[in-house]
Amino acid sequence: GAGVSQSPSNKVTEKGKDVELRCDPISGHTALYWYRQSLGQGLEFLIYFQGNSAPDKSGLPSDRFSAERTGGSVSTLTIQRTQQEDSAVYLCASSLQEYQPQHFGDGTRLSIL
Amino acid sequence: QQQVKQSPQSLIVQKGGISIINCAYENTAFDYFPWYQQFPGKGPALLIAIRPDVSEKKEGRFTISFNKSAKQFSLHIMDSQPGDSATYFCAASSDQAGTALIFGKGTTLSVSS
Numbered sequence: 001g002a003g004v005s006q007s008p009s010n011k012v013t014e015k016g017k018d019v020e021l022r023c024d025p026i027s028g029h030t031a032l033y034w035y036r037q038s039l040g041q042g043l044e045f046l047i048y049f050q051g052n053s054a055p056d057k058s059g060l061p062s063d064r065f066s067a068e069r070t071g072g073s074v075s076t077l078t079i080q081r082t083q084q085e086d087s088a089v090y091l092c093a094s095s096l097q098e099y100q101p102q103h104f105g106d107g108t109r110l111s112i113l
Numbered sequence: 114q115q116q117v118k119q120s121p122q123s124l125i126v127q128k129g130g131i132s133i134i135n136c137a138y139e140n141t142a143f144d145y146f147p148w149y150q151q152f153p154g155k156g157p158a159l160l161i162a163i164r165p166d167v168s169e170k171k172e173g174r175f176t177i178s179f180n181k182s183a184k185q186f187s188l189h190i191m192d193s194q195p196g197d198s199a200t201y202f203c204a205a206s207s208d209q210a211g212t213a214l215i216f217g218k219g220t221t222l223s224v225s226s
Contacts, residue, residue, distance in 0.1 A: 004156070033213065041155070043202060045213035061215065091156055099208050101147065104156035 004027070004105035006092050008110060012111045021077045021108045025094030031076050033095075033102060034067060038088035046090075049075060050098050079110075087112045116140055117205050119217025126224050128214045132190040136203035141184070141226045143205040147214070148177065151200045160201075161188070187208045 005024040013019055025032050034046040045059040049069040060066070064082075069075040079086055089109050093102040118137045126132045136146075143166055149157035163177040163186065165172045170177045176189040190197055200221050204214040 010164055031212070034163075036215075042218045043204075043216035045215070048213055050212075056213070093156075095212075099145075101159050101162060102212075102214060103159065104149075105155045106154070 004092055004094050004103055006090075006105040006108050008108060009106065010111075012113065014113050015082060015084060017082055018078065018080045019110065021079075021080055021090050021110070023075045023077070023092030024071065025075070025092070029094035029096050030072065031095040031098050031100070032069055033093040033094065034075070034077050035091045036088045037091055037107065043091070046077070070110045082112045084112045086093060086110060093098060116215045117203060117204050117217045119220060121220060122218070123221045124223070126193045126222065128193065128195060128224055128226045130193050132193045132197065132222055132224070133187060134201055134203070134222070135185065135187045137183075138205050139184070139203070142207040143215075144208055145206045146177070146179065146186050148175075148203050149201045149202045149204065151202065154176075157202060159166065166189050189220075193222075195224045195226045198222055198224050
């Protein structure tokens with residue numbers, strides 16, 4: 001596809017379970033970002049990947065959150081031992097290069113029961 | 114501390130009217146200011162962006178006005194249409210401090226026909 005693709009679009013899980021969210025960026029885009037959107041906090045930066053550089057993890061809210069990007073393309077955001085406050089829409093964005101406009105996917109809506 | 118403050122929280126405009134959304138920022142290192150439009154169930158879509166070397170940028174019915182000394186920028190939507198009804202987010206980032214976007218809390222625009 002032409003845009004950023006995220007899967008699943010919706011995920012419902014029980015508190016304490018681990019979840020994996022996937023992002024497939026626009027082909028050729030070297031920069032990839034994860035953000036979280038919740039009613040109380042708005043849109044918050046989580047983590048940023050640029051090429052082969054070490055990721056910027058400064059926005060991750062706790063050590064239960066981690067992300068990886070394999071082969072400079074697809075990225076997976078993992079949340080371990082989910083809590084109810086993790087319920088939010090998780091958005092992925094990509095840009096052609098660092099400091100270029102970011103294009104967002106439609107997100108994964110995560111609900112923790 | 115909220116680095117980007119957006120107002121109003123919600124806005125109702127008649128069809129054909131002008132919609133104005135304002136943002137103020139704290140960090141003088143910010144040098145990129147985009148506006149995003151988001152429809153329910155979709156990810157934010159880049160609308161228009163500006164850098165501090167210009168005071169105004171226009172694309173179709175959308176105009177960004179930028180006041181560097183006041184650390185404020187605004188989005189003007191001319192001839193507002195019902196299809197413009199959406200949530201609008203301003204954002205800011207700094208090439209020096211990393212490229213993660215810092216978002217305002219959003220403005221929900223409703224254009225009545």
